[in-house]
Amino acid sequence: MTTTDKAPDKVDTDLVTLTIDGVQVSVPKDTLVIRAAEQVGVQIPRFCDHPLLDPVGACRQCLVDIPDAGNGRGFPKPQASCTLPVAEGMVVNTQATSEVADKAQQGVMEFLLINHPLDCPVCDKGGECPLQNQAMSNGRGESRFAENGGVKRTFPKPINISAQVLLDRERCVLCARCTRFSEQVAGDPFIALAERGALQQVAIYEREPYESYFSGNAIQICPVGALTSADYRFRSRPFDLVSTPSVAEHDACGAAIRVDHRRGKVMRRLAGNEPEINEEWISDKDRFAFRYAQVEDRITYPQIREDGELRPASWTEAFAVAARGLRDAGAGAVLTGGRLTAEDAYAYAKFARVSLGTNDIDFRARPHSAEEASFLASRVALSGEVTYADLEAAPVVVLLGLEPEDEAATIFLRLRKAARNGRTQVVSVAPWSSRGLKKMKGRLVPAAPGAEVEVIGSLADAEHGVSKDAVILVGERLAATHGALSAAADLAARTGARLAWVPRRAGDRGAVEAGALPNLLPGGRPVGEASARVDVAAAWGVGSLPAKAGRDGNAIVAALAKGDLGGLVVGGVDPDDTVDPAAFRTALDAARFVVSLELRATDVTAAADVVLPVAPVTDKAGTFVTWDGRAREFPAVFSNPASLPDLRVLAGIADELAALGHGSSLGFRTVAEARAEMQSLGPWDGERPTLDAGKAPKPPKAGKAGSFALATWKQLIDLGSMQDGEAHLRATARPPVVRLNRAAYESVFGLLDDTEPGGARLAQVTGDRGSITLPVVVADLPDGVVWVPARSFGRGVLAELASPGSTVTVKGASR
């Protein structure tokens, strides 16, 4: 062993030795007896106990006999092992060795069943029900209550406690897991136990509905069938399902999920248990938003445009037509959305360089800038200094242009946990104090759109506590303000704090690593470095790679419109996500040849010359790289020979192009082959490029008096196309509202009546792309700022209102 000044990863905690069922075991101090027993292989039955919730001791199912509490004296009565910490020398006898404990457990189980409907044959939980299982293992076979003609307490059958969650009060064993989860973990204490005795029940308050992005977890941890989802209710039996572990595709967090499917169809998704990432929780979006792959407009066969109409084609024909079209169209470019797996992103990156001979590739289907590309190359690619555990350990976590509850739900839960434990102060540079920020007990440092640079600069002041132990999380929206990303990097450099970039989409970080950027090759290699290009060219077996830095997404759109570019390969881009949807559509029309790789019919496929269906995440293996630089591999759920991953489709086009004398084969046709090639290429070990903010754009025109700067972000549950097909989920979305500060509200509507419920008045917001009318509520925004959700109405802010940060006007509207 060598000495090192690095602290060990795990500090040896004090161990306590006790005897459970005659077996001696040493566990860290403060361990609860119920979990110490697991160490000797004894499962004590339990309902209310959950390792990630505060102990409550309510169900009494886990009673054990303690003949010696460690002080030589025993407890006269059985004790709840879920609330009792271990003690040195303690002797515990569980149901395995103690008749007293066994009888106590059987007694409690009998009580639990007297008012339970025992409707297992029609209950969704039947077959995976802790009550059913433990009644078998720790209860008596026949009910003395029923034998004696006992009368059960009854309730009307299930009632909705939200659009998605249903409650069957008869089945509920009142363990309070759901209410404790909602209060402690999610911070949404909108369900609570009410009434008393056997009439006690989970209840909601009519004026504060159960509005939570995490309600599905309450369903999953319900130990009986009391909570069910409208989505899954009565759909299948657990024993008919096949489970495949996977990774959630909705954000950059990499949450572990379990995909349960039957006869080739996903029936439901559950949270996986991944202590280093999502613990046991996922957002409702990760849980319920999977039916987008099952909707009517799925593309299932290749199509080519003939006489203005798309017609079905064989794969070989489609590949050939696509290759000829791209060859004839002149210079080509590649635009991908942020939803690709790392392997697919790598295929697009290689396709652009090898087959099209260009660096004109960008995955950023959203407002972006040259400064951001430089930031990604210099500060993000290959980075991985921050982990989820660091979020809990850091004294201060700074959020810049990031609303975790909406944009990175797993990070939100970690930060809420950290804040609840009193360890971490969250500081957020944002236009207003969101509900999410309040739940993280965060402090707002208000910043109007465009004012972020100055505000970030001020964070180095001692009052904010940004020290070398702090963590700075940078959201992708920060790119919208010139200089803000440089200011964030500068803040990290000045304070020594660690920095991580948190994009919104699952494929964003992987696309950076895979080189789906105009200035980066795979493995974080800068396009501008000759040695890096030689490196990659040698690995790919091609003579050279294009040296000229490519166009970014904005420049590609402009060049298509101007005719400088003729061919376009688009993989999974929604025009309405781009900085100027109208310009994007114009570019699609202007392009001489468009190849679209898509899951479903979109505005892009409507304009494309060749449409190639690609596999949804269930039909292919892949890797999502998380915001903290973790490669999260997942296997294919289904084996569907007609469903090809993007990389296989690109390989087919590349082969045809090679046959036409353009470039060469991609060299892989399967995910495993692509993955192997990526691994053998490895990361760039040279210097990282420096961060260059580039020229400041022209300052925006000062707005007219009385106008507002537009602030916006996407809410977790909104009209995004990957939430299509699940109406109950969408019904739980927070209703879209316009937010104004009090002074602005009063200048438009007159004095605010505090007794009036929020959202009683309507505001019309008008920008250079259109107008929207929504209910208005007051928030702590800076003067001259209005906030609207980005994708919660119509085609969204970018398509129908204005671009973020630009000037809009607000006036009152009538219903």
Next chain:
Amino acid sequence: MADTLTPVLTDNWDVERSWTLASYEERGGYAALDTAFAMAPDDVINAVKESGLRGRGGAGFPTGMKWGFIPQDNPKPKYLVVNADESEPGTCKDTPLMLASPHTLVEGVIISSYAIRANTAFIYVRGEILHVIRRLQRAVQEAYLAGHLGKNIHGSGFDLDLIVHAGAGAYICGEETALLEGLEGRRGQPRLRPPFPAVAGLYASPTVINNVESIASVPSIIANGAAWFAGMGTEKSNGYGIFSLSGHVTRPGQYEAPLGITLRELIDLAGGMREGHELKFWTPGGSSTPLLTPEHLDVPLDFESVGAAGSMLGTRALQLFDETTCVVRAVLRWTEFYKHESCGKCTPCREGTWWLTQTLAKLEKGEGSESDLDLLLDQCDNILGRSFCALGDGATSPISSSIQHFRDEYLAHLSHGGCPFDPAASTAFAPAGATA
């Protein structure tokens, strides 16, 4: 051994307008306050320790020791909470005390708060007894106006605010941690311990919770000395207490006597059982204490002796039942009470009381079989010591003790095809000569 009454707390109850400040002060009220202020707070605690005062709310925990548990180095504020949520069936001592002499309690609150260094005290009084709440509120108002409460009381430099808080009507709120939940504005359900209230009670701060009678006894201890108090009662159960006699007794009411007096003596003091009737069974301290029979008439009513007899002294709520009473019927009524008052938090109490009630109701109607008695006892065994708090334990006491003493009477219901008793005979308005 006590042979007479020792009116201390009840001494002024017959005085004209005894509840007023003037009346209380005329009899030397609030003088003990100055005696206490002349002592160091720790000395007040010691005096209460030495007096041997044990909690009068039923459990009998030494009051001075409880005060000593308050960590004085904890920087958080300390609180005194008086448990005036008197709801135990049969218990009716705190309510008349607060009605007749609320200032005795207020003075006790001030001295006790001074001892534990609390600057805020609460009286949590059950919401149903509105007349008592009004008396208390008026007494507190009078005390503020007279300078017994507020800033710098009696020039001592000690500040105290006293808040009378009305509960919302739940038996469970007599359980001290459920009371704290209620006081904080939440649902009344008991809390997990540890932490104990002495460390993290009201608003997570060190808190002493005492029964009304315990706190009301403090002024007399300070005024007359610990030795005076310790000189009364038995060896381990010192002092006097209010014995509440109710039921089939000639003169029901409050009898204040040293601990250790026997029921036989108390019945004598109360003019004997109802004319022409015999004692059949009784509770020593409310319905949650196992019931006793005439063979226990000479058990000294102190904590140890009643415990040795298989019951608990509890709140000294002596409910007396004569031979006209059907024990099954009485026990069913009590059980229905526990079912109604179970808070629902834990399984054994919530579901157990639901089931016990049904089993008992069937037996009372003469349905079922002898094996149902074993079922009842087994249900009780699965509740007692398995519940979250003592409510569940209390619910089993009348059932298991009644089966122990009156098994034949249960069986008589089965052989008789229903209750063999005339329910009218046990009523207070029973016609003379009515028999069971």
